[in-house]
Amino acid sequence: MKKYDAIIIGAGHNGLTNAAYLARAGLDVLVVEKNDYIGGAAASRQLHNGFWYSNCSYVCSMMRQAIHRDLDLTKHGLVLVPYLGTVGFADNGDTLISYHSEGPEYNHLRARSPHDADAMFRFQTDLARYAQLIRKTLLRTPPDPTSFRPRDIKELIFLAREFGTLGQKEIYEYIRFFTMSAAEFLEDYFEDDLIKAAMASPGIIGTALGVYSPGSAYILLHHVMGDVDGNIGAWGLARGGMGAISKAIAGALQEAGGEIMTEAPVKQILVTNGKAVGVILENDEELHANIVVSNLDAKRTFTKVMDKKDLPPGIYDKAKNFKIRGSSGKVNIALSGLPKFTNVPDNRYINRGGQAFLGSLETMERAYDCWKRGTWSEDPFVESVIPSAWDPTVAPPGQHWMSNFIQYCPAELADGPWTPEKRDAFGQTVIDKIERYSPGFKKLILHAEIRTPHEIENEVGLTEGNIFQGELTIDQLLFNRPFPGYAQYRMPIKNMYMCGSSTHPGGGVSSACGANAAREILKDLRRKNTVPEDDCYDE
Amino acid sequence: MTKQYDTIIIGAGHNGLVCAAYLAKKGQKVLLLEAADTLGGLASTREFHPGFKASVAHTINQFSSKIVGDLNLAAYGFKSGKPMQSVGLSEDGQHVSIANGKVTGVGQSDIDAFARYTKMMQRYAKAMAGFSLQTIPPIGNNSFSEVLTFAKMGLKIRGLGREDMRELLRIISLPARDLMDENFDNPILKAMLSWDGLIGSKMAPRSPNNTVLMMLFRMIGEHRGAHALPVGGMDGLINALSNALTSSGAEIRTSAPVGQVLVNRSKNGLSAVGVILQNGEEFKAQRIVSAVDPKQTFLDLVGVDNLEIEFTNRINRLRSDGYVAKLHLALDGLPDFNGINIPNERMIIAPEMDAIEFAFDDAKYGEASSEPVMEVMLPSLRDQSLAPEGKHVLSAHIMYVPYNRKGGWTKKAKDQLAKNAIKTLSQYAPGIEKQIAHAELLTPADIAESHLVTGGHWHHGEFALDQMMMMRPTYEAAQYKTPIPGLYLASAGCHPGGGIMGGPGHNAAHEILK
Amino acid sequence: MSKIKDPFAGERLKETPFHPRQSALNLRNAWSSWNGYLFADCYYEAEYEYFCIRNQCGTYDITPMQKYEISGADAEAMLNRMVTRDISKLRKNRVTYVCWCTDEGRMIDDGTIFMLTCGSPSLAWLRKSSFGYKDVTIKDLSDTVAALSFQGPTSCEVLKKMGLSKIDTLKPFGIKHFKFKGGKLMVSRTGFTGDLGYELWIDPKLALDLWDALYAAGEDFGIQPYGETATNMARLEAGFIMPEMEFNEALKTIHFQHDQTPLELDLGWLVDFKKPHFNGRNALLREKEKGTEYMLTKLDIQGNKPAEESFLYSDKACTKQIGYVTSAMWSPVVKANIALAMIKTKHLDGDIWAEINYVKELRQLSKMAKCTVMKKPFWAPARAKATPPGPY
Numbered sequence A: 001m002k003k004y005d006a007i008i009i010g011a012g013h014n015g016l017t018n019a020a021y022l023a024r025a026g027l028d029v030l031v032v033e034k035n036d037y038i039g040g041a042a043a044s045r046q047l048h049n050g051f052w053y054s055n056c057s058y059v060c061s062m063m064r065q066a067i068h069r070d071l072d073l074t075k076h077g078l079v080l081v082p083y084l085g086t087v088g089f090a091d092n093g094d095t096l097i098s099y100h101s102e103g104p105e106y107n108h109l110r111a112r113s114p115h116d117a118d119a120m121f122r123f124q125t126d127l128a129r130y131a132q133l134i135r136k137t138l139l140r141t142p143p144d145p146t147s148f149r150p151r152d153i154k155e156l157i158f159l160a161r162e163f164g165t166l167g168q169k170e171i172y173e174y175i176r177f178f179t180m181s182a183a184e185f186l187e188d189y190f191e192d193d194l195i196k197a198a199m200a201s202p203g204i205i206g207t208a209l210g211v212y213s214p215g216s217a218y219i220l221l222h223h224v225m226g227d228v229d230g231n232i233g234a235w236g237l238a239r240g241g242m243g244a245i246s247k248a249i250a251g252a253l254q255e256a257g258g259e260i261m262t263e264a265p266v267k268q269i270l271v272t273n274g275k276a277v278g279v280i281l282e283n284d285e286e287l288h289a290n291i292v293v294s295n296l297d298a299k300r301t302f303t304k305v306m307d308k309k310d311l312p313p314g315i316y317d318k319a320k321n322f323k324i325r326g327s328s329g330k331v332n333i334a335l336s337g338l339p340k341f342t343n344v345p346d347n348r349y350i351n352r353g354g355q356a357f358l359g360s361l362e363t364m365e366r367a368y369d370c371w372k373r374g375t376w377s378e379d380p381f382v383e384s385v386i387p388s389a390w391d392p393t394v395a396p397p398g399q400h401w402m403s404n405f406i407q408y409c410p411a412e413l414a415d416g417p418w419t420p421e422k423r424d425a426f427g428q429t430v431i432d433k434i435e436r437y438s439p440g441f442k443k444l445i446l447h448a449e450i451r452t453p454h455e456i457e458n459e460v461g462l463t464e465g466n467i468f469q470g471e472l473t474i475d476q477l478l479f480n481r482p483f484p485g486y487a488q489y490r491m492p493i494k495n496m497y498m499c500g501s502s503t504h505p506g507g508g509v510s511s512a513c514g515a516n517a518a519r520e521i522l523k524d525l526r527r528k529n530t531v532p533e534d535d536c537y538d539e
Numbered sequence B: 001m002t003k004q005y006d007t008i009i010i011g012a013g014h015n016g017l018v019c020a021a022y023l024a025k026k027g028q029k030v031l032l033l034e035a036a037d038t039l040g041g042l043a044s045t046r047e048f049h050p051g052f053k054a055s056v057a058h059t060i061n062q063f064s065s066k067i068v069g070d071l072n073l074a075a076y077g078f079k080s081g082k083p084m085q086s087v088g089l090s091e092d093g094q095h096v097s098i099a100n101g102k103v104t105g106v107g108q109s110d111i112d113a114f115a116r117y118t119k120m121m122q123r124y125a126k127a128m129a130g131f132s133l134q135t136i137p138p139i140g141n142n143s144f145s146e147v148l149t150f151a152k153m154g155l156k157i158r159g160l161g162r163e164d165m166r167e168l169l170r171i172i173s174l175p176a177r178d179l180m181d182e183n184f185d186n187p188i189l190k191a192m193l194s195w196d197g198l199i200g201s202k203m204a205p206r207s208p209n210n211t212v213l214m215m216l217f218r219m220i221g222e223h224r225g226a227h228a229l230p231v232g233g234m235d236g237l238i239n240a241l242s243n244a245l246t247s248s249g250a251e252i253r254t255s256a257p258v259g260q261v262l263v264n265r266s267k268n269g270l271s272a273v274g275v276i277l278q279n280g281e282e283f284k285a286q287r288i289v290s291a292v293d294p295k296q297t298f299l300d301l302v303g304v305d306n307l308e309i310e311f312t313n314r315i316n317r318l319r320s321d322g323y324v325a326k327l328h329l330a331l332d333g334l335p336d337f338n339g340i341n342i343p344n345e346r347m348i349i350a351p352e353m354d355a356i357e358f359a360f361d362d363a364k365y366g367e368a369s370s371e372p373v374m375e376v377m378l379p380s381l382r383d384q385s386l387a388p389e390g391k392h393v394l395s396a397h398i399m400y401v402p403y404n405r406k407g408g409w410t411k412k413a414k415d416q417l418a419k420n421a422i423k424t425l426s427q428y429a430p431g432i433e434k435q436i437a438h439a440e441l442l443t444p445a446d447i448a449e450s451h452l453v454t455g456g457h458w459h460h461g462e463f464a465l466d467q468m469m470m471m472r473p474t475y476e477a478a479q480y481k482t483p484i485p486g487l488y489l490a491s492a493g494c495h496p497g498g499g500i501m502g503g504p505g506h507n508a509a510h511e512i513l514k
Numbered sequence C: 001m002s003k004i005k006d007p008f009a010g011e012r013l014k015e016t017p018f019h020p021r022q023s024a025l026n027l028r029n030a031w032s033s034w035n036g037y038l039f040a041d042c043y044y045e046a047e048y049e050y051f052c053i054r055n056q057c058g059t060y061d062i063t064p065m066q067k068y069e070i071s072g073a074d075a076e077a078m079l080n081r082m083v084t085r086d087i088s089k090l091r092k093n094r095v096t097y098v099c100w101c102t103d104e105g106r107m108i109d110d111g112t113i114f115m116l117t118c119g120s121p122s123l124a125w126l127r128k129s130s131f132g133y134k135d136v137t138i139k140d141l142s143d144t145v146a147a148l149s150f151q152g153p154t155s156c157e158v159l160k161k162m163g164l165s166k167i168d169t170l171k172p173f174g175i176k177h178f179k180f181k182g183g184k185l186m187v188s189r190t191g192f193t194g195d196l197g198y199e200l201w202i203d204p205k206l207a208l209d210l211w212d213a214l215y216a217a218g219e220d221f222g223i224q225p226y227g228e229t230a231t232n233m234a235r236l237e238a239g240f241i242m243p244e245m246e247f248n249e250a251l252k253t254i255h256f257q258h259d260q261t262p263l264e265l266d267l268g269w270l271v272d273f274k275k276p277h278f279n280g281r282n283a284l285l286r287e288k289e290k291g292t293e294y295m296l297t298k299l300d301i302q303g304n305k306p307a308e309e310s311f312l313y314s315d316k317a318c319t320k321q322i323g324y325v326t327s328a329m330w331s332p333v334v335k336a337n338i339a340l341a342m343i344k345t346k347h348l349d350g351d352i353w354a355e356i357n358y359v360k361e362l363r364q365l366s367k368m369a370k371c372t373v374m375k376k377p378f379w380a381p382a383r384a385k386a387t388p389p390g391p392y
Helices: A013-024 A065-070 A102-112 A114-135 A150-164 A168-179 A182-187 A193-203 A216-224 A243-255 A298-303 A315-321 A361-372 A420-437 A453-460 A512-524 B014-025 B065-070 B108-132 B144-158 B162-171 B176-183 B187-198 B211-218 B234-247 B294-302 B309-317 B353-364 B411-428 B444-451 B503-513 C019-025 C046-055 C075-082 C123-130 C155-161 C204-221 C228-238 C281-290
Strands: A003-009 A029-032 A045-048 A051-053 A080-082 A086-090 A095-097 A236-238 A259-261 A266-272 A275-281 A286-294 A328-335 A354-359 A381-385 A400-407 A445-451 A496-498 B003-010 B030-033 B046-049 B052-054 B086-088 B096-099 B102-104 B251-253 B258-266 B269-277 B282-290 B324-331 B346-349 B373-377 B392-399 B436-442 B487-489 C030-034 C037-042 C057-061 C066-071 C096-101 C107-113 C116-118 C137-140 C146-151 C175-180 C183-188 C197-202 C223-225 C294-301 C311-313 C321-331 C336-344 C353-360 C363-374
Touching: A003 A013, A003 A275, A013 A029, A013 A243, A013 A286, A013 A512, A029 A286, A045 A445, A051 A400, A051 A445, A086 A193, A095 A102, A095 A193, A102 A114, A102 A193, A114 A168, A114 A193, A114 A216, A114 C123, A150 A168, A168 A216, A182 A193, A182 A216, A193 A216, A193 A354, A193 A361, A236 A243, A243 A259, A266 A286, A286 A512, A298 A315, A315 B176, A328 A420, A328 A453, A354 A361, A354 A420, A361 A381, A361 B353, A381 A420, A400 A420, A420 A445, A445 A453, A496 A512, B003 B014, B003 B269, B014 B030, B014 B234, B014 B282, B014 B503, B030 B282, B046 B324, B046 B436, B052 B324, B052 B392, B052 B436, B065 B503, B086 B187, B096 B187, B102 B108, B108 B144, B108 B162, B108 B176, B108 B211, B144 B162, B176 B187, B176 B211, B176 B353, B187 B211, B187 B346, B187 B353, B234 B251, B258 B282, B258 B294, B269 C281, B282 B503, B294 B309, B294 B487, B309 C123, B324 B411, B324 B444, B346 B411, B353 B373, B353 B392, B373 B411, B392 B411, B411 B436, B436 B444, B487 B503, C019 C204, C037 C046, C037 C228, C046 C057, C046 C223, C046 C228, C057 C204, C057 C228, C066 C075, C066 C123, C075 C123, C123 C137, C146 C155, C146 C204, C155 C197, C155 C204, C175 C204, C183 C204, C197 C204, C204 C223, C228 C321, C228 C336, C294 C321, C294 C353, C336 C363
Parallel strands: A003 A029, A003 A286, A029 A259, A086 A354, A286 A496, B003 B030, B003 B282, B030 B251, B086 B346, B282 B487, C057 C223
Antiparallel strands: A045 A051, A080 A236, A086 A095, A266 A275, A275 A286, A328 A400, A328 A445, A354 A381, A381 A400, B046 B052, B086 B096, B096 B102, B258 B269, B269 B282, B324 B392, B324 B436, B346 B373, B373 B392, C030 C037, C057 C146, C066 C116, C066 C137, C096 C107, C107 C116, C146 C197, C175 C183, C183 C197, C294 C336, C294 C363, C311 C321, C311 C353, C321 C336, C353 C363
């Protein structure tokens, strides 16, 4: 029977990236995927005639350009195009339009608040400073702070030195930023409610925290530290949808001789004598390998596809306690035409941006309160984009698909499990909300796919439907991700690794987790490192 | 004519007293100025109804035994009380109690878990205890000795062992809720253990980053986190401190509110040279120590004209809005708590963590919770001088009550809050409402006014990662010196922070004497 | 229905009150943006416009400058803490050039005080600076005052002809007020060209009337609008600094100490250490005692190739880099190859060589050129300081 050098569980973008690097280093690699499509949460799916939904992740800014270039993803069909600004909507229908160039942007902010228009310069400068520091860590393996090994000490010194380059004042400002709430952080800059709400909204996306929860400022950074072609904070869309990213990485993998097996759900990771030796599929087929890499989240990996007996003491509890709360929903809608929004000029540039139905800081926080109580808000925060407004490949001509991301949507409801009726009621809440800002919106709807954490978990396999494969709070960041002592991609079982977003640097379509894990694997195999170690940007 | 002192200390809260006592003991000529007519600040005991007395701080859990020894407070009458039990009240009388590091009233698995948990937390608290009575140096541009301080701190943490250190670095930022859910099953136990990480702050069980630090900080004291009331009540401590002080020759002036720190402005720059009282009286000294909270110190007493712009704004943005109200009840008799013989312990009314969380939700939007959670005790059971014979004082901290209430603190709003609190109390002590001779409710806004503390915040500033150690109150004033030569800070707004501990006063005195 | 007519309205830059006249004269359609306003790079040809400044007179629309009125009993105290100069002796009807710094002494911006004017939005900093003062009101006048800089040797004559009586008695940095078409015209003798010149401040409603009156009076004196490119040439000859060239505004600087202090920018004369307290005093005092690491220096460079973005070395072999050029040009009026450069202070007295890269018919070339440190501005005609300025 065939024995692979490595089996990677899960053909999400990180699994594929990991496999691609291993295959390019000459390993015989197999990726096993439970679904009949690849990409995991970075997929483009035709769920309605001629409409290709990026039905989980929908925008991209964190993809590491070094990996994009290194794996030659462009050759494999990937084109990332920056999308223009976003319109933020307040409760009263007021709009905050973010313009693409500095002059109009300044004028628009100034019309709301001359003070905030000025403060925005400082805010953007400060965010760029914070982002630059964290970006340097993305393609590096976190050090173990308890270790006296030279590489850990070297890495700790690297971090300390980078931190030191901020200068004394900014070191403190950074700590403050890293630990406080998005809303309170923004108090120092802005006075206008809608501007604050718009700036705070990235602080809650995908996370079980509110805008007033300490720690949400970092989430904000996590969402703006990406870039498109060096423009920090810019967002991009993949031509053909997010699946184009996975497809391109799979192309690189297959070119290097790697195999992908779809419709191959893993039942269990095989462990013999404390070593991972392969996997058993749900159909009881056994596949053997020298190395097993899990791209599943940490909780699923250790509590679902491993036998508790195979685990060293404590690991099962760590996995059980891993914070991976589902808090987001998604409504993908096929539209017969481009919706028009009240108080938004109907021009081609604004139509090609996104929409953020913000309400206010309080609206967002109250939506979080609902989540805490196991229900969804009647007035949730919705972040939308209409990719077909610029991408001709994802909807029939003249028709559009709209991606709507909803914060918050609980994984478990207080009144019992999710049912199709409850799911539809949730979707209706979102559609009703959009209708308020776009009268006539409902008449345009051809088809809608509604995804609560329940659907996301069942289809994609993300525990509780958590989009980051684990909360991005300090207790689960850097050397704590996924668990203290296991942050360097090696797992407690010999020859077993993790490469998903449960590992450093966490969620987002960045390919960094998969690449970093590949680097560590190659190190263990005493092979030459072929994985980029920084992102080749001069900042 | 103005009198000349070595050091003038503004504010006779316990930190001002401690700082003054250290300096006076070293032979300095010290003047301690207090705005109120009683000493002790938030720990001062005041009459709220004829014959009934209470203090805002109603227990002590971490007063430094080093300070007790250094200042020989025992000789001046200080005697720390017996540690109290903490009792998590249950409406049905099935209470959860913690005493002597053991928990009762919960299942066996929780009993075992509690033993493990307490040991772990105490190891962490012990490793960190040493940091509280020392100045934390700034980060960056350090002298050798400062680097050494950090290295020692690092080694102390590393000394916990690898697993413990890793676990500490993980749980240090956990929300109370996660830490509790990881360890325990019993909802009351979880709520009462979270309590010590939350009370006094703008944090709820689901708020990450700051709670565990607060818990550990409160476990530093001699009773390892258990609360106690000194013999003679809070006054037992305050009187001992003031006696120690006066016997070293220091002067204390009460009812002497300071209007302004006198800053000399010359072409050589600025320096603090004295104070002017609100009545115009002027005192000069080589240095001025402010044991008043940082916002008042800088923004009111020093004045922004003497400060730098970013510094001023950093002081202003300190998060220092209080979220705890105080309820004092004068009772005609001893209330009858379900399932409790003599209610002389510290009782917590918070049936589960969500009760705390949801009470907090209201406060976020500027409302006081209609279902408040609270910490209750009857100090008169431990110190009979607080109430007439046969009568009692009930003292309760109520969470969460915002300093800035939407619409302001009207009488109606206060009455409603008191009513809600009493209603909650009566669910656990039926009939208590009939025993009330008088009720005093102090919202954070009231405490701000009556005790001259910005925001009515116990700790002069949120106890949060970004407002701790070398960042407390802000990095340019975190080593007790301030940007103005001759002006020092010694309040809870400095490292190590609030609570009746004495750390800031001790550390400030140490810096001055250096 | 939406009332928005032009769906692209929000995408367009604002027009200043002088725009109708200026756009008619902007034959090259060369516009860029300044503080949200449409703003001319040049109108016809930059060098032609430059010579108008040096030879005749020209107008430069400074309406996009940010203008603030700071009033109230504590306004002086607040400003005196904010800026590095002592403005307590500020006299009425005088303009004072000032700069302001962060707590660390890094320069945020420079500007002038009569009202407060500056190149970049500063409201957030003013708000921070005024925090804690009881009686200070800050009014943003940026969009409510139109302003035209009017510079060049014939400028005084034109204003005289326009009927501004005794304008020739106005001293540099002085202010005079005039009645104009039922409104008020304020004239300050200030500018950014190093030459004789004035700045005219008026209600936007009267802006076009002012323009027409000025151009009618100036017709025989060679009046011409000039844009950003010509301004930049003139200011470099005068040795004036420009944001994003000589300095980064501290609040918009990402990297530690990639901003500058006034001492480094050779603006030590703006920093009054006799003043007991001002923002950044401690940091600047420390820097003064230690000596600045860099110093902004005027250079006269061999040859005629502008040393734009050049590195500077202490030797021709380029073994030791000692600084970099911030602005450089061939000065048409002085006939010299001039530059402003940041040079390490301890190398100021030694040899300075610039490595100049230039292009000759698509070939990339490089050469070393000797530099001489200049103490005085490259262009400083007597008329710029004389009162009356004398005949043109």
